[in-house]
Amino acid sequence: MLLIRCPYCRADRPEIEFRHGGQAHVARPTDPSAVSDADWAAFLYFRDNPRGPIAERWRHTHGCGRFFNAVRHTVTDTILATYPAGEPMPDLTAMTRPEGGR
């Protein structure tokens, strides 16, 4: 079970208090009617699946209830950083660490 740092509660809390919310920094277009069908489909359905760090949305459901973002390494499953929703995405390439695992 992961320990996840909630950036609002400023505490490391067990994974069962949280809910994963998909890839972060996928902003809803401000005027969806101006978006082409293809772009709208990409917004709805297409997400990154990197081998390495990815920024994800998490919600501290059984805590403060707030959404925040976390950078998680998809190979080691370690959470490299958490930050409040609305803050810019950190530089992921700088966060790539040697991979653990087999």
Next chain:
Amino acid sequence: MSVARTPDGGRIDRSQVLRFRFDDSNLTGHPGDTLASALLANGIHLAGRSFKYHRPRGILAAGAEEPNALVTISRGGGRVTPNLRATQVELYEGLVATSQNHWPSLRYDAGAINDALPDGLLSAGFYYKTFMAPAGAWAGLYEPLIRRAAGLGEAPTQPDPDHYAHRYAFCDVLVVGAGAAGLAAALAAARAGRRVILADEQAELGGGLLAETALVDGIAAADWVAQTVAELSAAGVTLLPRAQAFGVYLQNFVGLAERVTDHQMVPHPKAPRERLWKVRAGQVVLATGAIEQPLVFPDNDRPGIMLAGAARSYALRWGVRPGTRAVVLAACDSGHAAAIDLAQAGVSIVAIVDPRADGDGAGAAASRAAGLTVRGPAVITGTSGRLRVNAVTVAPLRPDGGTGPAETLACDLVLMAGGFVPAVHLFSQARGTLRFDAERALYVPGDPVPGIHTAGACNGAFGIAAALADGFTAGAAAAGTVAAEPAPAVTGEIVPRGSWRGALPHGRDPRRVKAFVDFQNDVTARDIGLAVQEGFRSIEHVKRYTTTGMATDQGKTSNMNGLAIAAAALGRPVPEVGLTTFRPPYTPVTFGTLAGPSRGPLFDPVRETPAHAWAQAQGAVFEDVGAWKRARAFPHAGEDLHAAAARECRAVRDAAGLFDASTLGKIEVCGPDAATFLERLYTNSWASLAPGRCRYGLMLSEAGFVMDDGVVGRLAPDRFHVTTTTGGAARVLAHMEDYLQTEFTDLTVWLTSTTEQWAVIAVQGPRARDVLAPLVAGTDLSEAAMPHMSVRTCHVAGVPARLFRVSFTGELGFEVNVPAGHGLAVWEALHAAGQAFGLTPYGTDAMHVLRAEKGYVIVGQETDGTVTPDDLGLGRMIGRGKADFVGRRSLSRPDMLRPDRKQLVGLLTEDPHALLQEGAQVTAQATPVRGTAALGHVTSSYASPTLDRSIALALVANGRARMGKTLYVPMPGGAQAVTVVAPVFLDPGGSRLHG
């Protein structure tokens, strides 16, 4: 005194006698014994039959790695545990153990015929090859037969009467293993002031030091253990004997399974049987030791053939002579150590046979100094003896790998010292990579894992002195310091040096001998060669094909030999063949331990409405809806559910019904931007809704599919009472929070779940107003003052209420919301007041029928996550002129506009009393052509008491264009012809709503 017990020595209490039973024998042992040591003390090696060939098998090991001596322990009252390793079962007065996998008895087992079957019949992968024809016979005939013949113990048949506990624990340093390295690591960490937990799977802390003749710090090793444990205890270290660390998970989350009462004759009735510790450790020191490996030679599996280190432990720790005349096959100096100590205990050492070319080292010198005979290089080429080994043939090993002339040596004990392999399982689980030490032919921990330290034999540091030094270093490192003092001096130890991996040469016809690699799965050296010959290259595939390394021991005594044999057959170095993955658990963990208190009524929380007890008293039949218990119907005496629901339906249509709708999700949406927020979350328009009115709202996912629905009442310009489906409450609130927090951050809105705060009582039917009016104060219920789809705050039965004029039945209806604490009282008041008007409580069965007669959809029944508002015929609910709401843009995607989308329609069967199955397919032909797609499916189907015929709702491709057409619904017993109709069967104009 038992036949094979030494007169003194060991860590058993000879002053007390414990009686126990093994199969039909009544035996005795002493406190401190394991079942295995007690059996050996009684001269018993034969402990079980092997998995496949039913060969007699004896006790091989002295610890968790035991593959053969699996027993069933029965404690009475349904307490039965199969497949326990006799080496880990502590003896207690009255213990009852039975051996496994034989019929009719352990000594005479009919299944042993398998051992005499023609060559290859039961070899690796036999079930893929031998039992192929005729088709179908595998599942019906062969597999059940094979399953009965093969196998381990039998699963218990009674519910487990014991209870189990879970506990979280936190520490700076968790030390796994309390042998030399673990004790040293715990000392170093405790002396540095860290919070330490020290866990060991055995009953007594000390590990290998409890069976050792060497001196530590000038005193007996066991005395050093006692002194160290006392210091650790005084320093506040949490000492956990009988606690197996079975899994290491992310971020140093470690699972420990503690056996709390299994060793007690009469456990305290309130004590848990086992306790699962969920430990979050800052640092973890793995001091898990190493496992001695057997040697692979023909018939190496007879009872009386055991690991050298195990035999030494039985002699030194348990005061047992495991035989009278021993031949020691020593590819490792641990064989010499064992021979010397067994000789000291009174066992005659016939010969020490050392296969190594370089075997003549410190171990051999010590053996010779003790007056023992050492032969080498030489091997054992065969053994004899049916239920116990009685002789071995020993042959010199020539430099070319061949064997010389064999000599037969009579014996009743054969010790195998194949060399140790580190127990790297937990390190590997912690995602540590392993490094192959080619010189010693073993895997050791490779690159360090942050927060994980390995120490002692687990780290490849063999011998007590090396383990102590490594332990102090690791413990200090885990504490963030450096070891303050040198490790204590060790004198008189024989360091286990050397190994032999793979099969030993024997010079015999390989087709005529069985040299076992995996004792538990009956896998021979030849099986592994066969797998390679048949094309398996990866050790993971070899494992699955031959089953080597599977079952309860997970290859603890077989992996390295199997790997070496496969590598030799492939002509490749061991690391290139790979290593099977180590997964939790390290040893089997009971389901009870993992489930803990989550059993029976505590398995899952149950949600009950305020009127639950009333409904129960009325004989209601309940159904589960999510975690809720909902009354399906209130059957009278002699009524079945169908009759009850039909009576309840008629009461609602003719008079009035009372329905518990408290499970509906409720969300209070308030704030200056509440209306704007709802505009963006629901398809409808909300800005135009006046306070005091309510509206049926439809919520879409961003992909444009219907996700929830419910009535929303506007209580004030800045306050809405939102209802959701029973199952959707949490999902809808999370969806709202998501958009409010992350997309619509410009809005000032607060969301509060009020599902549990309001009891909701629906009063429905033509007499609903008559029932309700006398109890209502503070508002006028008349059609003019409170029309359909209004909401008022008032008092009902003296309780503050939110009163909705809404209907999910098509009748004049109200829903009374009162604080949950008053729910039962108001329900009872309404029920009493309604008796004069024929008010009848109704359940969810009737509710379903009533709403279907009106064509009201249920999200999750008529929808499945791929249904748009237009599919449901609810296109009118898309707010005109609304530029955007969640899901709007998706509604104009090309796929959402296709003419052949499935649309909601009604179906009427040709035979009015034929009832369609929900989920049945709808087709254009009675007997559809194979390979053609169905047009859709039936979503709801009921017998309608009001219409005295069956009705059904269905999603059918282009359904609205098929009105009046005949379609078919294939069902068991033949296709039903159906007519497509509008999905409203009763009162399409809605006149009954406006009474």
